Amino acid sequence: MTTSSPDLYALIIRLAAAQSGLLRATIGHLAHAAFLDILRQADPDLAQSLHDWPGRKPFTLSPLGGFGHGRAGQLPVEAGQEGWLRVTLLDPLLFQTFIRSFIQDRRRATIRLGPLDFHVSEILSTPGSHPLAGYTTLDHLYTCWETAEPAPTHQTINLLFSSPTAFSIKNTPHRHMIVLPDPVLIFGQLATYWDDLAGSQTSEAVRLYAAETVVVARHKIETHMAEFRKSKQIGFTGRVQFKLLDRENPTLLRHLNRLADLAFYTGVGSKTTMGMGQVYRIMKDELGRMKWEG
Secondary structure, eight states: OOOOSOOEEEEEEEEEESSOEEEESOOHHHHHHHHHHHHHHHOHHHHHHHHTOOSSOSEEEOOOBSSOOOBTTEEEEOTTOEEEEEEEESOHHHHHHHHHHHHTTGGGOEEEETTEEEEEEEEEOSTTSSTTOEEEOHHHHHHHHHSOOOOGGGGEEEEEEEEEEOEEEOSSSSOEEEOSOOHHHHHHHHHHHHHHHHTOOOHHHHHHHHHHHEEEEEEEEEEEEEEOSSOEEEEEEEEEEEEEOOOSOHHHHHHHHHHHHHHHHHOOSSOGGGTOOOEEEOOGGGTTTOOSOO
């Protein structure tokens, strides 16, 4: 691996409502449409290729933060009220195009979510500017863990699933959704993302390792309903502690820790481009206080 410029980006877009009104409590499909519209204005060909992208798309979107959760499926918004959206981008060209659309004319920096316009006050992308913003390279993620000496702390991975997370199971006679933090599904899917991005082949070994040696040691989760324009989906949110029981395979021990860091950018599960599956690693001393806060 030889990449030196960032491959993975997490942006916090700070917003202020331009007018009062009502939104659906789940705005994932609206954010998805707004994101593609921004790209379409900056680069129509790129936007179309992204729309037609086979399989998992190289970006994720968060729920709308800072405006509360709403009631009865409705989210009231007051003019001037401030909040934010989180966007992660897994491709440098996508990042450059998205950022350029705001830099070229900041006076027109608005995002339309359904019937309401939101002014963009700033976009945070540098590490340290916000707990959920940052960037990194695949090479850094690889090297960081490849050179790490295995330690007892590496056998515990704490993840916070901050938006509803669910896994679609298709390879059975009846397609169904899993709404539990299954280690094989979580780390197996993250390994697939890593393989797609890095051109490696680790997913089969990771799934076998997770099935045999990774357990949920503690959790505090609950289910929530995400309502989209034409569908609904239940997913779980909350904190989950995974224990890696095998100490005899340092290669996979490192790799699962690497995948836990990758999740900050890729999310996991279904509908990550519509607000679901936002997940990031938290340290032990953060377990009781890390929340989705602006």
